[in-house]
Amino acid sequence: MPNSGRKVIQEKLRQIPSVEKILEAPELKPYIDKFSHPLVASVVKGAVETVREEAKKNKGTVSLPQIISTIKNILHEQTSSSLQPVINATGVILHTNLGRAPLDENTLSFIKEVSVNYTNLEFDLKEGKRSKRGVFVEKLLCTLTSAESALAVNNNAGAVLLILSSLAKDKEVIVSRGELVQIGGGFRIPEILSLSGANLREVGTTNHTTISDYEKAITRQSALLLKVHQSNFKMMGFVQKPSLAELVKLGKRNKLPVVEDLGSGVLLRTEDFHLAHEPTMTEALSAGADLVCFSGDKLLGAPQAGIILGKRKYVDILKKHPLYRALRLDKMFLAGLEKVLLYYLKGEAIKRIPVWQMISAPLESLQNRAEKIETELKKSGIQMVVQKSQSTIGGGSLPGETLPSITISVIKPVFSANQQAQLFRQQTPPVIGRIEGQKFVLDLRTVFPHQDETLVSAIKRIFLP
Numbered sequence: 001m002p003n004s005g006r007k008v009i010q011e012k013l014r015q016i017p018s019v020e021k022i023l024e025a026p027e028l029k030p031y032i033d034k035f036s037h038p039l040v041a042s043v044v045k046g047a048v049e050t051v052r053e054e055a056k057k058n059k060g061t062v063s064l065p066q067i068i069s070t071i072k073n074i075l076h077e078q079t080s081s082s083l084q085p086v087i088n089a090t091g092v093i094l095h096t097n098l099g100r101a102p103l104d105e106n107t108l109s110f111i112k113e114v115s116v117n118y119t120n121l122e123f124d125l126k127e128g129k130r131s132k133r134g135v136f137v138e139k140l141l142c143t144l145t146s147a148e149s150a151l152a153v154n155n156n157a158g159a160v161l162l163i164l165s166s167l168a169k170d171k172e173v174i175v176s177r178g179e180l181v182q183i184g185g186g187f188r189i190p191e192i193l194s195l196s197g198a199n200l201r202e203v204g205t206t207n208h209t210t211i212s213d214y215e216k217a218i219t220r221q222s223a224l225l226l227k228v229h230q231s232n233f234k235m236m237g238f239v240q241k242p243s244l245a246e247l248v249k250l251g252k253r254n255k256l257p258v259v260e261d262l263g264s265g266v267l268l269r270t271e272d273f274h275l276a277h278e279p280t281m282t283e284a285l286s287a288g289a290d291l292v293c294f295s296g297d298k299l300l301g302a303p304q305a306g307i308i309l310g311k312r313k314y315v316d317i318l319k320k321h322p323l324y325r326a327l328r329l330d331k332m333f334l335a336g337l338e339k340v341l342l343y344y345l346k347g348e349a350i351k352r353i354p355v356w357q358m359i360s361a362p363l364e365s366l367q368n369r370a371e372k373i374e375t376e377l378k379k380s381g382i383q384m385v386v387q388k389s390q391s392t393i394g395g396g397s398l399p400g401e402t403l404p405s406i407t408i409s410v411i412k413p414v415f416s417a418n419q420q421a422q423l424f425r426q427q428t429p430p431v432i433g434r435i436e437g438q439k440f441v442l443d444l445r446t447v448f449p450h451q452d453e454t455l456v457s458a459i460k461r462i463f464l465p
Contacts, residue, residue: 012055017064019044025068031075035082040075047071087451087458089424089433091405091443093358094395098432100297100304101395102354107339114335121331134334140341141309144267145281149315151308152296152337153327157192159293159306160261164196164226166321167257167314171223172201176209176241179228189228189261198223204241211242211250218254225251227260227289229279230399248288257290257314264397265294265307267344273359275393275401281309290314296337298395301353303336305329358445359393359403366406366444369452373408376456382463383411389436391445407441410463420462427458 022028022044023037032040047070086098094100103111124131134152141150153159164173173193180189180202193200201222203213214225225247244260251258262279270278278299284292291314296305306327308315318324329337343352350356370386377384387409390402413420420440424431433442447455 009056013052015063016048016051016055017067019048022048022064022067022071025064027068027072031072031079035075035079040071043074043078044071047074084429086430086432087455088446089431089442089444089455091389091391091407091434091446092394093355093391093446094298094393094397095446096395101301103301103303103336103340104352104354106352107336110339111332111335115332119331121334133331134329137334137338137341140338140345141307144341144344145285145309147281147285147292147309149310149312151315151318151324152329152334153306153308153324154329154333155304156261156263156293156295156306158327159308160189160192161196162306162318162321162323162327163259163291163293163308164193164198165323166318167259168196168198168223170197171199172217172219172221173198173224173226174201174203174214174217174222175226175228176204176213177202178204178206178209178241179226179230181228181230208240209242210240211246214242214247214250218250218256222254222256224257224259224290227258229260229262229264244284244287244289251290252288257311258288259291259293260284260289262292262294264298264395265296266299266397268299268349268356270299270398274403275359275398278398285309295395299355299393299397300340301349301355302340303333305333305337354448361445363388363404363406369444369449370406370408373452373456377459380460380464382459384408385411387441389441389443391443403445405443405445407436407443409439409441410459413440413463415462423462424458427461429454431455431458 019041023032023041028040028044047067051067088095088098090098092098120131122131122133123129137152138150141147141152153162175189175193180200190200199221201217203209203217227244227247244258247258250256262281262284264278266278266280267282269280270276281292281294289310291308291310293306293308294300296302296307300307308318340353343349350360367386374384374386385408387407389405389407391405392402410420415423417435417438417440421433421435424433424440431442433440435441442455
């Protein structure tokens with residue numbers, strides 16, 4: 001390399017600011033305050049090293065503003081996975097990727113009160129000695145469903161795993177091929193069975209299983225009959241499967257417990273909200289199921305949990321299994337679950353629980369909100385179109401069922417639908433909508449009314465010069 005070239009490179013290397021000088025830049029202070037000095041410093045060190053390597057090749061620039069701009073882009077990318085609130089304008093009420101069921105302020109206040117203090121988590125205030133955790137939540141669940149006993153663990157996959165590990169290790173579990181389902185995120189019934197140490201015994205076909213298929217499969221190695229509700233897909237046409245009552249009758253005749261995984265779990269009549277019937281926990285218990293399990297953060301509208309209801313003799317076995325300690329709920333989740341269950345007992349679920357507020361929201365109220373947003377934006381010269389559309393329940397609940405909804409979108413936007421989706425995700429808070437046809441739309445059924453003003457501000461930032 002000629003001397004002139006070496007001199008240019010050496011000059012570039014000398015111009016590269018030190019890590020300490022870059023960290024003193026005012027533009028990085030908000031990141032340091034929010035994400036800590038060590039995290040930002042590690043990004044700065046990496047960026048400086050990259051600039052050095054580029055300078056050695058006589059590429060790139062070494063100006064402080066450009067280096068800081070690069071660092072900010074890296075920080076934004078690396079910290080985007082930090083938990084933060086978003087506005088759900090997708091129209092999917094139980095959006096798994098967005099955290100499923102949101103909680104109301106009173107529930108959050110109770111969780112906070114429990115969390116910032118010591119609690120009687122495993123302490124009997126009457127006797128002054130150690131007790132079991134979750135006793136009151138179990139009482140609430142039994143009161144709500146008339147179950148003999150109850151248990152709550154950290155999620156429904158954990159509930160299924162605990163049941164199978166406790167009751168069927170090294171034995172056979174009989175399941176219809178049509179119920180060997182996969183839930184979003186890779187939760188597959190066969191894999192949970194294998195992990196538990198139980199052996200899968202498939203019966204019937206994908207679309208057609210009879211009670212005689214179960215009966216023929218029963219041997220001395222059989223431990224239980226497992227029924228899995230197809231909560232995230234539908235089968236139509238030439239389809240047959242035995243009812244839970246038929247399975248219970250067969251189980252009793254052969255002294256085998258019957259377990260139903262309801263998946264979503266619901267305590268209210270979904271027909272009252274113009275939706276298809278979703279099996280309830282009470283129905284399953286009334287039909288004679290020995291154990292029923294379901295998620296807490298779906299149609300129940302509670303924090304994440306796996307809830308097990310059923311016969312006391314089986315629940316007691318689960319409570320004594322070593323795996324239960326690894327799966328049990330902590331004080332914050334128990335507090336949230338307790339508050340939500342009390343809403344049901346008080347008859348306040350529709351009024352208090354956000355999931356049911358969204359499901360029950362009248363179309364007229366969504367239309368009124370959309371028109372107010374449209375009027376406000378028109379003042380700034382932004383033309384919106386308000387249209388009727390359909391929202392979904394999501395979260396592996398009520399597949400194929402929709403609710404009438406209202407969407408808003410910009411008329412003749414300067415950005416494509418994909419570009420709009422990206423720009424809305426970059427807002428504070430991020431706004432997550434959906435692409436419908438060739439348009440990017442915001443569905444108001446899943447936007448809380450108090451977020452309308454924030455939505456208007458985000459739209460103005462994106463579309464105003």
